[in-house]
Amino acid sequence: MSVKKEPEKGLKPLDVAEGEKVVMRFAPNPNGPPTLGSARGIVVNSEYVKKYDGTFIIRFDDTDPQTKRPMLEAYDWYIEDCTWLGAAPDKVVIASDRMQMYYDYAEKLIEMGQAYVCFCDGGEFKKYKDAKESCPHRNESVEVNLTHWKKMVAGEYEEKVAVLRIKTDIKHKDPAIRDFGAFRIVKVPHPRPEVGDKYVVWPLLDFEGAIEDHELGMTHIIRGKDLMDSETRQGYIYKYLGWDYPKTTHWGRIKIHEFGKFSTSGLRHAIEEGEYTGWDDPRLPTLRAMRRRGIKPEAIRKFMIEMGVGETDVSISLDTLYAENRKMVDPTANRYFFVWDPVEIEIQDVEPRTATPPLHPTENRGQREIEVGTKVLICKDDMESLEVGDKLRLKDLYNIEITSTAPLQAKYTGDSMPPVKKGEKRIRIIHWAPIDGAPVKVLAPHGEFNGIGERQIANELDNLVQFERFGFCRIDSVDHEIVAYFAHK
RNA sequence: GCUCCGGUAGUGUAGUCCGGCCAAUCAUUCUGGCCUUUCGAGCCAGUGACUCGGGUUCGAAUCCCGGCCGGAGCACCA
Numbered sequence: 001m002s003v004k005k006e007p008e009k010g011l012k013p014l015d016v017a018e019g020e021k022v023v024m025r026f027a028p029n030p031n032g033p034p035t036l037g038s039a040r041g042i043v044v045n046s047e048y049v050k051k052y053d054g055t056f057i058i059r060f061d062d063t064d065p066q067t068k069r070p071m072l073e074a075y076d077w078y079i080e081d082c083t084w085l086g087a088a089p090d091k092v093v094i095a096s097d098r099m100q101m102y103y104d105y106a107e108k109l110i111e112m113g114q115a116y117v118c119f120c121d122g123g124e125f126k127k128y129k130d131a132k133e134s135c136p137h138r139n140e141s142v143e144v145n146l147t148h149w150k151k152m153v154a155g156e157y158e159e160k161v162a163v164l165r166i167k168t169d170i171k172h173k174d175p176a177i178r179d180f181g182a183f184r185i186v187k188v189p190h191p192r193p194e195v196g197d198k199y200v201v202w203p204l205l206d207f208e209g210a211i212e213d214h215e216l217g218m219t220h221i222i223r224g225k226d227l228m229d230s231e232t233r234q235g236y237i238y239k240y241l242g243w244d245y246p247k248t249t250h251w252g253r254i255k256i257h258e259f260g261k262f263s264t265s266g267l268r269h270a271i272e273e274g275e276y277t278g279w280d281d282p283r284l285p286t287l288r289a290m291r292r293r294g295i296k297p298e299a300i301r302k303f304m305i306e307m308g309v310g311e312t313d314v315s316i317s318l319d320t321l322y323a324e325n326r327k328m329v330d331p332t333a334n335r336y337f338f339v340w341d342p343v344e345i346e347i348q349d350v351e352p353r354t355a356t357p358p359l360h361p362t363e364n365r366g367q368r369e370i371e372v373g374t375k376v377l378i379c380k381d382d383m384e385s386l387e388v389g390d391k392l393r394l395k396d397l398y399n400i401e402i403t404s405t406a407p408l409q410a411k412y413t414g415d416s417m418p419p420v421k422k423g424e425k426r427i428r429i430i431h432w433a434p435i436d437g438a439p440v441k442v443l444a445p446h447g448e449f450n451g452i453g454e455r456q457i458a459n460e461l462d463n464l465v466q467f468e469r470f471g472f473c474r475i476d477s478v479d480h481e482i483v484a485y486f487a488h489k
Numbered sequence: 490g491c492u493c494c495g496g497u498a499g500u501g502u503a504g505u506c507c508g509g510c511c512a513a514u515c516a517u518u519c520u521g522g523c524c525u526u527u528c529g530a531g532c533c534a535g536u537g538a539c540u541c542g543g544g545u546u547c548g549a550a551u552c553c554c555g556g557c558c559g560g561a562g563c564a565c566c567a
Contacts, residue, residue: 174492176563184565417525
């Protein structure tokens, strides 16, 4: 009766029947690499499957060789990225391998009198539909429809001439439901070589999905709310075939502030134009880019799970994801100095020495060693605010006082942190780099940064480090120069 | 035009099914403070919300009706 209102953690429970074995799927069209948007589907579905010890299936809905043409490499990329996200599939199904099955069911439905070949063009059919009237082809006999269907499959009609429709209720109050299309003709070969030009008649999503969800024994489906009407449409197929429909949940659109609106085809075009370096360019919302930047899969999982499954459209900022990632990497990320837009500063009255800043401010991970002569590099940004007489501290090195700005010069004023008097602001601390440090390039979503960093950064290949006062970066390569990908502050 | 769905702080969520424990949870952002060493990390604190109007009720974020706002479908895309 009175149920406690405990704050609920994670995903809401699923409606699972006694003894039911949960089967769920993620069903992308591989027309590009998985993005942060895909991650929601991957993570949430796989998380439910983990929770209920079920089966997680990846199904490639690749039945459109033309408009949203699949990309050959993307099939593997999906598996790769799912595995990276901790969502390795129990089973992988490719729709374009299963065409005969779709044809068999189509034929069966025609024989039952529940599907017909329609020769109306789009506008023509819409008129009938809007008037709640049958088109002339709807009442053709089973025999005639079968003949037409066989000619259609055999490639005897041109594109757009014929389509197979499922009979629903032509007078249904919702126009979206009335006699939807199930197959159309596309004479463009499929990109997969094993499929190629074997088929000219391709199923539409509502049909393909309906058949597959039943064939694969799906118990629960989570999908975008743009597919809400699908259940009603597909329900007719299920009714004709005597099947039970899986339990469905819908979620709203997800928009990410940092990336705004993007389309796979738009991104592909921009990459081809050389606007981006590739599908893992740090400015892109792909999972490959996230991985390269050092975003942990666990952070993405947590982020998506906490977002939950709601029907409202969400417009989120990546700050939350970054914060999650930062918590995970902060204890293990070593600290280094990286000076972008470096300028030289000469320090007078000082002996060369070795600075030994700690690798981490709180974890006891040892220290780095930096040889310092009489000159160091500091950021141009820091330099620009300096005036003669300013006192500041070079972090983990010593204190200086600016003596000249026109060649930038300072004098050494002591090793220890000056005591802070009450009410006074603590001395300004800036970071620096040795004059003979390693060249470093940072590729970030907000631009490219070039400068000099500590030489020891070269030992951190593939690790996530923090460049002090700059942000967390993954060291991507250490060849002639160090290349780092920016993760977040 | 027809049909469907949704609306809790800047953002995302918990709570809504089964009204009282909700002057509303958690996270993030923002602001401020702390730190013998990051103006950017860390630590601490603070600001900040039930779309509006009616109704039912002793009592409504929760139930009902209406308005407003937002989203989606009506494709030979997925």
